[in-house]
Amino acid sequence: MRKGTNPEKKDNLLDIDQYHRVIIPVYIPNLTEDYFKEALVILKLCTQSLLKTIHSKTKISIIDNGCCAKVSDYLKSLHQDHKCIDQLLLSKVNLGKINALYSVIKSNLEPLITVADADVMFLPNWQTEIEKVFVNFPEAGMVSPVPNSMAYRNSFLNSTVYYGLFKGRVKFEKVVSPEGLMAFQDSIGRKMYDDIHLEKYITISNDKGSAVMGCGHFVATLRSEVFKNAPNEVSLNKIGGGSVNKYIDIPNDKAGLLRLATKGNFAYHLGNVFEPWMDQEINKLSENSSEMILLDNLPKAKPINKLQYQIGKLLRKVLFHKYRKQYFKLKGVNQSY
Numbered sequence: 001m002r003k004g005t006n007p008e009k010k011d012n013l014l015d016i017d018q019y020h021r022v023i024i025p026v027y028i029p030n031l032t033e034d035y036f037k038e039a040l041v042i043l044k045l046c047t048q049s050l051l052k053t054i055h056s057k058t059k060i061s062i063i064d065n066g067c068c069a070k071v072s073d074y075l076k077s078l079h080q081d082h083k084c085i086d087q088l089l090l091s092k093v094n095l096g097k098i099n100a101l102y103s104v105i106k107s108n109l110e111p112l113i114t115v116a117d118a119d120v121m122f123l124p125n126w127q128t129e130i131e132k133v134f135v136n137f138p139e140a141g142m143v144s145p146v147p148n149s150m151a152y153r154n155s156f157l158n159s160t161v162y163y164g165l166f167k168g169r170v171k172f173e174k175v176v177s178p179e180g181l182m183a184f185q186d187s188i189g190r191k192m193y194d195d196i197h198l199e200k201y202i203t204i205s206n207d208k209g210s211a212v213m214g215c216g217h218f219v220a221t222l223r224s225e226v227f228k229n230a231p232n233e234v235s236l237n238k239i240g241g242g243s244v245n246k247y248i249d250i251p252n253d254k255a256g257l258l259r260l261a262t263k264g265n266f267a268y269h270l271g272n273v274f275e276p277w278m279d280q281e282i283n284k285l286s287e288n289s290s291e292m293i294l295l296d297n298l299p300k301a302k303p304i305n306k307l308q309y310q311i312g313k314l315l316r317k318v319l320f321h322k323y324r325k326q327y328f329k330l331k332g333v334n335q336s337y
Contacts, residue, residue, distance in 0.1 A: 180265025
């Protein structure tokens with residue numbers, strides 16, 4: 001039996017006051033195995049830094065992706081104590097990274113969506129700097145606050161290469177934050193960069209600004225329309241197996257949108273081991289420690305077309321791989337890069 005009329009039917013249009021959503025899936029099944037022993041400490045650094053650096057037009061979604069009781073309790077307390085964390089999704093089993101992300105992505109209306117691992121430390125102005133790139137490059141679909149000198153080698157930069165060669169300018173610039181690159185290298189526990197990579201990275205510029213070519217995806221902001229190009233079926237991989245490429249990287253590239261990063265370093269990848277410098281960095285952050293420059297209007301996306309994408313694909317293989325040494329020499333870098 002139903003009595004009366006649902007009052008929501010009188011005003012049934014969704015309205016959002018924010019334009020930027022941050023999504024963090026959390027999988028910490030225990031705190032006893034070596035890999036997860038310090039995961040809760042790292043998670044707290046992640047969430048504390050995020051809460052201190054977001055602007056007022058931001059909402060946060062956290063997915064409890066099969067976490068142990070102690071971690072689940074912490075996430076529930078965050079959800080209860082912070083209005084900006086308006087969504088906490090609970091799953092008793094590990095859905096996998098992609099499926100967890102898409103459980104939120106497909107049900108929200110914000111035009112900008114940041115996806116981040118639970119071991120990211122956000123630094124002041126990360127949002128402002130990312131949003132500036134979207135304003136300067138309406139063609140951008142994916143922007144990271146962490147530049148990577150080696151990201152130009154990524155296979156999913158066909159749209160980016162076309163734009164750089166025919167609509168913008170491709171050049172080498174001096175690395176703004178070499179210490180940021182070193183911090184990322186240290187966090188993954190293996191050598192990644194030679195000296196030249198700490199000195200210069202490849203940028204794409206236009207009359208409004210410049211950004212680093214390519215980016216990783218442990219933290220990145222995407223236009224919501226990117227995900228319309230993703231597969232409809234669920235991912236069968238919990239993590240790895242090309243799932244991030246299939247559901248994030250390829251949809252952005254095939255949509256004809258650019259993949260870029262800020263020139264400065266505005267986040268750290270922490271890994272799974274706590275180090276004293278992390279506390280020092282978090283203590284530098286004050287509440288609302290960003291510039292709080294808000295977008296009045298996100299420029300409409302300007303994707304390149306399918307033919308331009310195919311031209312970019314060919315030129316990426318020729319100039320950035322097969323004849324990379326010769327091309328980079330023309331651009332002013334004589335060393336192996």
